[in-house]
Amino acid sequence: MLLAPVPGAVPIPGTASAPPPPPYLLKYETVSGSGDDLQLRSLLDRQQFHDPLGEAEREGISSSAWPIFGLLWPSGRVLAHAMQGFELEGKRILELGCGLALASLVVHRRGGDVTASDCHPLAAAFLLENLKLNHLPAMKYQTGNWSRANPLLGRFDLIIGSDVLYDRGQPEVLSQFIELHALPHTEVLIVDPDRGNRADFNRKMDVLGYSRTETRVTQLPAGGHYKGRLLQYLRKPAV
Numbered sequence: 001m002l003l004a005p006v007p008g009a010v011p012i013p014g015t016a017s018a019p020p021p022p023p024y025l026l027k028y029e030t031v032s033g034s035g036d037d038l039q040l041r042s043l044l045d046r047q048q049f050h051d052p053l054g055e056a057e058r059e060g061i062s063s064s065a066w067p068i069f070g071l072l073w074p075s076g077r078v079l080a081h082a083m084q085g086f087e088l089e090g091k092r093i094l095e096l097g098c099g100l101a102l103a104s105l106v107v108h109r110r111g112g113d114v115t116a117s118d119c120h121p122l123a124a125a126f127l128l129e130n131l132k133l134n135h136l137p138a139m140k141y142q143t144g145n146w147s148r149a150n151p152l153l154g155r156f157d158l159i160i161g162s163d164v165l166y167d168r169g170q171p172e173v174l175s176q177f178i179e180l181h182a183l184p185h186t187e188v189l190i191v192d193p194d195r196g197n198r199a200d201f202n203r204k205m206d207v208l209g210y211s212r213t214e215t216r217v218t219q220l221p222a223g224g225h226y227k228g229r230l231l232q233y234l235r236k237p238a239v
Contacts, residue, residue, distance in 0.1 A: 022050070023050045024044075024048040024049070024050050024067075025043070025044035025045070026041060026042065026043060026044060027041075027042055027043070027044045028042075028133075029042070029072070031072065031077070031080075031102065031222075032221070032222040033077060033080075033081055033220065033221025033223075034077070034080040034081045034083070034084045034106050034221055035084045035109070036109075038105055038130075039130070039133040039134055040072060040102065040130055040133070041126065041133060042070050042072050042100055042126075043067050043070035043071055045071075046067045046068070046071065047067070048066070048067045048070070049063050049066045049067065050066075051063070051066060051121075055121040056120065056121055059119045059120070059121065059145060060119075060147070061119070061120060066120075068099070069100070069118060069120035069122065069123050070099070070100065070122065070126060071099070071100070072100055072102065073162065073163055074193065074220055074224075074226050074228075075163035075191040075192070075193050075228060076099065076100065076102045076103065076162045076163070076191075077220055077221055077222070078162065078191045078220065078221065078226060078228065078230070079102070079160060079162040079189070079191040080103040081221035082103075082191070082230060083103045083106045083107050083110075083112075083160065084106055084110075086107075086189075088110060088112035088113075090157075091112070091156075091158045092113050092115075092154075092158070093107055093112055093114040093115070093156060093157070093159075093160065094114070094115050094117060094144075094153070094156040094181060095107075095114065095116050095117060095159075095160050095161065096117055096144055096146070096159060096161045096164060096174075096177065096178075097117075097118055097119075097144070097146075097161050097164045098116040098117055098123065098127075098161075099120075100126060100127075100130065101123070101126075101127050101130070101141075103162065104116040104127075104139070105130060105131075105134065105136070108136060108139045109134070109136060114140065115140040115141065115142055115153070115156075116140070116141045116142075117141065117142050117144030117150075117153065118143070118144060119143060119145040119146070123141075124141050127139075127141055144177075146170075146174055146176075147173050150177075150180075153181050154181065155181050155182060155183045156181055156182065156183060156186065157183055157186060158186070158187050158188075158189065159182060159186065159187075159188045159189070160188075160189045160190070161174075161190050162191040163191065163192065163193055163195075164190060165190070165192055165195050165198055165201050166195060167197070168197060168200075170197055171200040171201035171204050172200075172204065174201065175201060175204035175205055175208060178208075179208055182235070184235070184236075184237040185235065185236050185237055186234075187232065187233065187235075188205070188231075188234075189231070189233075190230075190231040190233075191217070191228060191230055191231070192228055193227065193228035194228050194229065198231070205233050208235065209235050210233035210234060210235045211233070211234050211235070212231065212232065212233050212234075213231075213234075214229050214230070214231055214232075215229060215230040215232070217229060217230055
C-alpha cells in the first residue's frame with residue numbers, strides 16, 4: 001500500500017465538505033533530535049479509544065492497549081535518531097510495530113526503501129497525515145500482525161523496531177515473524193527500554209543464527225534521561 005496526500009482542494013472548516021472531527025483527541029508536536037525537525041500528529045494521551053466496528057478487537061488489541069500505537073514513546077525517538085546516521089543504500093527496510101512510524105519517516109526522508117508495518121487499524125491513517133504534515137511523498141505501508149501470515153510483506157535486509165518486547169509472549173512471536181521476513185543476510189535493530197523479556201528474545205535470535213551487540217543508551221536525542229539498550233543482531237549466510 002502506498003500512502004500519499006490526496007490531491008485537490010482542502011475543505012474549509014465549517015462548510016459541508018469539511019470532514020467531521022475524529023472521535024478521539026489529538027495533539028501536534030515538533031520532534032527534534034533526528035535530523036531536521038519533524039511535525040507529528042498523535043493521540044493526546046492514553047485515555048483515547050474508538051473501535052466502533054471491532055477492527056482492533058479482531059486484531060487482538062484490547063481497549064487499554066488501543067491508544068498505544070498513537071503515542072510517541074521514548075524508545076521510538078531513540079530508534080529514529082539511530083536511523084538518521086544508518087547506512088541505507090541498497091537495503092530494503094521494514095519497521096515492525098511502527099505505531100507513529102517516526103523511524104520510518106526519518107528513513108523515508110533520507111531516501112531509504114522503507115516499509116512501515118503495524119496491526120493497528122488506524123496506523124496507516126496516522127502515517128498518511130504525518131506524511132502530509134511534513135510534505136513527504138508516498139511511502140510503503142503494510143499490515144503486520146506478528147501472530148498471523150502476512151504474505152504481502154516479503155523479505156528485508158534490515159528490520160527495525162522500538163519497545164516491541166513488552167510482554168512474555170513477544171520473544172517467541174516476534175522472532176518467528178522476523179524469521180519469516182528476513183533475507184539470509186539480515187540485520188535487526190531493536191531499541192528496548194530494559195524490559196524483562198530481552199534475555200528470552202536474545203536466546204531466540206541465537207537459535208536463528210544471529211550474532212548480537214548491545215549498546216547502552218542513557219540519553220534521549222533531544223535531551224532527557226533514557227534507560228535502555230540498542231540491540232543489533234546480524235546474520236550472514238554460510239559460506
